Each structure stands twice: as structure tokens, then as C-alpha cells.
Amino acid sequence: MLPKQPLFITGIGTGVGKTIISAIVTEKLKADYWKPIQSGELDDSDTMKVKSLVSNTQSVFHPEAYRLTQPFSPHKSAAIDKVTIDIQKIITPQTNNQLVIEGAGGLMVPLNDNFLMIDLIKQLNGKVILVSQNYLGSINHTLLSLHALKKYNIPVMGVIFNGVKDIYSKSFILDYSGITDLGHVPQYEKITKKTIIEAGAFISL
Secondary structure, three states, rough: OOOOOOOEEEOOOOOOOHHHOOOOOOOOOOOOOOEEEEEEEHHHHHHHHHHHOOOOOOOOEOOOOOEEEOOOOOHHHHOOOOOOHHHHHOOOOOOOOOOOEOOOOOOOEEOOOOEEHHHHHOOOOEHHHHEEEEOOOHHHHHHHHHHHHOOOOOOOOEEEEEOOOOOHHHHHHHHHHHHOEEEEEEOOOOOOOHHHHHHHHHHHO
């Protein structure tokens, strides 16, 4: 049985909710989860956060390829740690389950002097779920991200909108780009296993 194409969850920038959306998608699909590069917060990594929010017992949480000590862009964190990120050594974990991969930052985040996060997505043959969040400038950031993915010929499953709803921004992004709307996850005061399960009802995969 051939493994399903990985779902690569990336965002229009840093702090737009990739990790929460990754937890929701992982729970909804009972998928495996993998964060190839963790920069900083090694004692409270994104893998640990997602694992703590997922209820099902089927999901497997694969170890990171690179664990960097500093909370900066991967190329800077790697330089501080005196490590060179070699994307050829970042190999998709073997699994027959659906795999959810979470990126770091946005598409144009540098991994080393020559490669960006979008290059890694291309290498890993991921199908992208783009996380968008409403703020001043988010239309621009969302459309630029979609444009870059199209230029790289990377398939995009669709966009998940996260946080405060703005129908004007959302409708323009969808109408202009023609991208699939995968749903809108509301802003929660507290994120728990229960809210992760409930939030799964707001997205269509």
C-alpha cells in the first residue's frame, strides 16, 4: 500500500496558528504528525504541543530532523548552533498512515544560504494546506503565498482561515485566487483536547 501524499501545513507568516491547525487536522484524520525543523522551545516543542492536544491513539508523532536551540529563523538558529541544515537529509518518515507535516514560519523562511521552506515542501512532495489569519496586510500575504506555491508547481488543497472572521478579506481572497475554502476555525480563549475535536467540524478535508 502506497502512503498517501503528505499534507504540508504552512502559514502566511509566523504566529498565524499553524500548530493549532496541525493539531486539528491530525486529530480529524487520525494522521501521523511530523515537524521537520524545530527552532527553539525544545522543552515545549510544537510536536509536544500537538501531541498534548490530540486524543486519538492512532496518530504517531515522528521525531524532528533538526532540533535547534534558538527561536529564530532556521538558518539563523542553525548558525548559532553551528549546524548546517542539509535538506537532502530531511527524509519523510515511513508510514502507511496519512502524514501531516508542519512547517516553520512562512514559505520564504530560509533554511540555509540556498534553500527556503518552499523548497523543502517541493522536495517532500507535500500537498499544501495554507493557514491564513485576518490582520491588516493578510490579503497581501495570503495571495503572495498562493502565487509562490503556483510558481513552484506545488499542489494546494486549500486555505483554512483561523481566528477572527472578516468576510470582506475572506471573500476577496477566495474570489480572486479561486482557491478552495477548507473552512474557518474560530478564535478560542482556551485550547484543549475538546476544542480541537470540536474545531474539526469547522473544516472540510
